Amino acid sequence: MSSLLKPKGKVITVVINPNFSHDPEYYRPYGIRLKDATPRSDGSTIDLNIYHSSYDIHFPLYNWTIETLSLLLKQGGFYNINLNDLIAPPSEHIDELADYISCPHAKIITVDKI
Numbered sequence: 001m002s003s004l005l006k007p008k009g010k011v012i013t014v015v016i017n018p019n020f021s022h023d024p025e026y027y028r029p030y031g032i033r034l035k036d037a038t039p040r041s042d043g044s045t046i047d048l049n050i051y052h053s054s055y056d057i058h059f060p061l062y063n064w065t066i067e068t069l070s071l072l073l074k075q076g077g078f079y080n081i082n083l084n085d086l087i088a089p090p091s092e093h094i095d096e097l098a099d100y101i102s103c104p105h106a107k108i109i110t111v112d113k114i
Helices: 066-075 094-102
Strands: 010-016 032-036 045-052 055-062 078-084 106-113
Touching (some): 066 106
Antiparallel strands (some): 032 045, 045 055
């Protein structure tokens, strides 16, 4: 990734929140389920289920601690590594998102190239 960026370039990406809810039904109101397929640790498998009335799709994801992600990004030539929460825009439906906002399934990582 680093080799594709100009000096002082920035990467913004989304990763699974290492602290997502252990309850597989927690994110059901938002159209997804997350379930640890193996005990949660670096590299452990997570089953992401995205469902709607017309589809039901499963994807394998992999869990990594923030410490491991930071180490790998530093080794890859990045610095200024930041893990950011998702921010909900102002809305009359903000109360409906309260549980999600308190424990989102994803986080945003921003990093800069050296």
